[in-house]
Amino acid sequence: MTEADIPTVRGGAARGSGRRPKVVRMSVELPLWRALTGYRILTFCxxxxxVAFSYPHYAHPLGAAAYMGTLTVWMALTWRRTTSAERCTRRFLVIDLTLVVGGILLTSLVDTHARIMGGSPTLPSIWAASAVLGFAIKGGWRWAAAASSAVAVANLIERQELARGTIHNVVLVWVASVAIGYVVEVARASERTLARALQIEAATRERERLARDIHDSVLQVLAMVQRRGAAIGGEAAELGRMAGEQEVALRTLVSGGLVGPQRVAAPDGAADAVAPATGAGPPPTGRTGPVRPAPVTGPCDIRALLAPYAGAGVTFSEPGAPVELPAAAAAELAAAVGAALDNVRVHAGAAARAWILVEDEPDAVLVTVRDDGPGIAEGRLADAEREGRLGVALSIRGRLRELGGSADWISVPGQGTEVELKVPKGAAPGGTRRGRARERE
Incomplete structure (x- = not known):
């Protein structure tokens, strides 16, 4: 596995741009190749x-010099071949191993018998392990076992006896190379698992982003057509029925198809009866669609984004000084407030009143949306999410989670609902600050 094989995700998807998260490359295997290159150079030196120190003691010193000359040229031409898996080919490894085995066997011809029996090192000495390690990193423990076995046989032939020291060295090289090869295989498997997990995370984040956008536009329009059609009757009722079917299908798609949405007939037969704060309906009265601020850059005053929500049924309270957040975070927070107001209009009724309160805390911005509706029945938020309703799950909770903030629901049946949206200052979608959206019923 190479450096280019392991993707990892940094940063979130660009909001409103449709671009996928940035992908960079990494590999824990790359340091092993660099270490092998350093080992080859140091052991060659x-x-x-x-060999230079032992030159006068060889029986045929010119043979030793010829081998070292060949090895020097080989190292000068190939030292970069072990810096990556792409450069370190199988052919290179075979030639490298051939030089090692040939040098070990050549030792018995150029050195004296007395020096060999006395434990004198072979011509390649500890450089011989570099070829075995190359096989281990490239092909895993099986390749390492084959290469180390070849080196072991060559050492036994060179020594011409099963001395304790020879066996010790042979077993040590064999065990070490096989262990390194096995570790490399485990590392590769872990990298593949990590790459798959990162791909799934990126796909999930993109699905959630698209689901929020769809919920804020298409699903709300379909829900509005369904209700208006049922209220008008006639051919419009049939159009409303088809719009309702498409809404169900689209909700199932954007929620991942994990649970099929369940239809609960409302008493008037118009729309699905769902709990407050599920975000199934159209925008509040007086707006034809969700408020979508124009794209801006730099710090943004959240008051300017929330002010358009104020109206006859919505009271907006703000501090006297600007309340700034990064532009992307401010837009996401404003969209979450819009989704909460949509829920008030759909589930608390057109006559319900809502209040928006903006608070500038030292390390966070807190926006509270309160209404005087009937409140939320215990457990209804979880039921709505299982049914494929995306208002709380994505348009509100998902947005705040990606900002590192939190979304709290405080509701008492018959006494209205209060939604607290908290975003840390300096937060941005996909940033390093993470938080878990909490739910209090």
Whole structure:
């Protein structure tokens, strides 16, 4: 597995741009290749010095010099081949291993028998392990076992006896290379699992973003057509019925198809009866669609985004000084407030009143949306989410979760509902600040 094989996600999807999260590349295997390159260079220098020091003691010193000359040229031409998996090909590894095995066998020809029996190192010395490690990192423990076995056989032939020291060295190289190969395979499996998890996370975040946008536009329009059609009757009723069917299908799609939406007939037969704060209906009276502020950059005063929601049935209270948030976070918070007001209009009735209160805390911005409607029955929010209703799950809670904030529902049946939306200052969609949306019933 190479560096380009492991994707990881940094940052969230660009809000309103339709772009996917930025993808960068990483790999925990890359440091192993760099370590192998350093090991090859250092051990080659050690081997070169060792052969030079022992040069007068060889039986055929010119043979040792010829081997070291060949090894020097090989290292000069190929030292970069072990810096990545792409460069370290199977052909290169085979040639590298051939040089190791050939050097070990050549030792018995160029060195004296007395020095060999006395434990003198072979010509490649500890550089021989570099070829075995290359097989281990490239192909895992099976390749490492095959390469180390070849080196072990060559050492036994060179020593011509099963000495304790020889067996010790052979077993040590074999076990170490197999262990490293196994660790590499485990690391690769972990990287594949991580890459898959990151892909799923990115896809889930994108699905949630699209679901929020759909809920704020298409689903609300379909719900409005369904209710108006049922109220008008005639051919409009049939149009409303078809709009309701499409709403159900679309809710199932954007919610991931995990649970099929369940229809609950309202007493008047007009719309589905759902709990307050589920976000199934159209915008409040006086608006033809959700308020969508124009894109801005830099800090944004949240008061300017929430002021258009004020009207005959909505009271807006704000501090005297600007309440600034990053533009993207302010837009998301304003959209969540709009979804909460939509719920008031749909589920508390056109006669219900709502109050918006903006508070500028030292480390966060708190927006409270309160109404005097009938309140939320215990457990109804969870039931609405299971039915595929996306107002609380995505348009409100999802937005605040991605900002690192929280969304709290405080409701007593018969006494209205209060929604507290809290966003930390400096938060931005997809940022590092994370929070869990809490729900209090």
């Amino acid at each position: 050690y081997t070169f010095a060792l």
